[in-house]
Amino acid sequence: MGYRVAVIGATGNVGREVLNILSERNFPADEVVALASSRSTGREISFGDKTLKVKNLADYDFTGTDFAIMSAGGSTAKEWAPKIAAQGCLVIDNSSYFRYHSDVPLVVPEVNAHVLDAFMADPKRSNIIANPNCSTAQLVVALKPLHDVAKLKRIVVSTYQSVSGSGKDAMDELWNQTKGIFVNDKPSPEKFPKQIAFNVIPHIDVFMEDGYTKEEWKVLAETKKILDPKIKVTCTAVRVPVFVGHAEAVNMEFENPITPDEARDALREAPGIAVLDKREAGGYATPVDCVGDYETYVSRIREDVTVENGLVMWVVSDNLRKGAALNTIQIAETLIERGLMDKRAA
Template identity: 50%
Template structure:
């Protein structure tokens, strides 16, 4: 059977990035891709590469028969309901929501980190991790392969695009409004986001952690190592694109910052930019549009016997979103001998 792809949520920021990455990867022609979104987007056009446009079809009532692979770039409630319909019709689902990430029998995959997990797929669903978990897994896995990781402390700086286009519009509107003395209106954030940072990503649990902070610990253990202890504080920042984190890692035995840099430099997809001078590091602005995970500010943690601290950044819509999903598709096709 020839490859036929559906992109559900094609008009959203991650869905559009999936289409861009699909076209760049040259996996299929435009006529083998179906763009799907909510009823309000039906009939609109989305780009596929430089020369083609796809007409958006409605998710409501869509028949997935004949679709071999379906990307889901929608909210978790919609994904949990509609992805199973795609599977029942014979498709393999690559889901970008949090609906299936920690579900047994559903591999959580970052290509280049745990590719072998694709062979453990039991439900014809593969989950792509959160952008923060992808960033962290890419940085931690090369270290874990050499020295077991004992504990990780993460402070994240998460862009508004992680909540979608309407959240990006809210940051823009609030920023513009403040300059003309308009009172900021909040809809997608618990507090004003313009010229502010919000130490809440997700909903609060009884233990004081948010759902996103708890999920990061679970995803990291599933991706990197089941015995890793992790604590996180996730912060939303007034940045449009670019996932960043300050990370401290404690190891079971010695691993220096110098050794860590060498391990990272040998890892495809990672770029160490660490010059220890003004501007000698990467920020979210520089990561936008790039496929790499960037690592900077690497130093020994002098508060523990064996530890390092570093800063890492990636484009949350590409490696943290659309690109990771398309790389999963490439891995599936390679395993089937179709690419």
């Protein structure tokens, strides 16, 4: 049986990746529809060896559609996701709007796919499933196998996030500033609060009253919701002049002893992870290495000598893939593989 899939926000960075990955993974779809706002209606967009003509979200009838994959921002999700879900379509939303709603599961399939069973068995379900923040997704994939072995107590994470996490305009700003500096043009920040070319900015999203940014708060709240609410988490989120690929330095404290070798073995056996950890020059993953890949890369696994039962690791992933587009498709694939789509009429 094939499924009907609507990709909302199809002309954006993540929407285009959704279409690419649906094609790459041979998702069992009989029909894929590209949707966006009225200003993009009629544009042509690639889907494998086909070309799709973008349709207007406001005019589309979702009756009979199985999955709506939304990558169009929080305001669009707030307005449209409940309307689409009310037509019996499962909405998998990439925005932050629904992530903290108690009736909406926040899912990374390698970590907490089991929550989908109860969700789909509930006749009063919202029909909306949330995709986590890009930094959270790769983080919890790497943390889960270690948590299973030694039980995490505390995590300190510093993220080094590429500009693609802020969209196409942000990527253009990095490109234009970089070119301009070489011809002595003074950078003019628009998308970022300061110059991003040849710089790092310890500020992503808005500041909150406690001094954390909202991006940092997302990592805290989402890690707890997905993995374990008892884990203590603190985060510093930094924007770096990289086009694609987020990196994270992660310090972990466990309840039980765990050695770097034990951690390495657990990670190698876990789904969605590639361990690249040679203690030599170049024996680690960088954002450039992960672009276009599905895996989350883990490197630099070593003891944290400042705490009992402590480890440190370096985590890298393509934020447009595992951090967004890939994870949404994996959620849909998991629903199919677990036979949960048959329960929609329950």
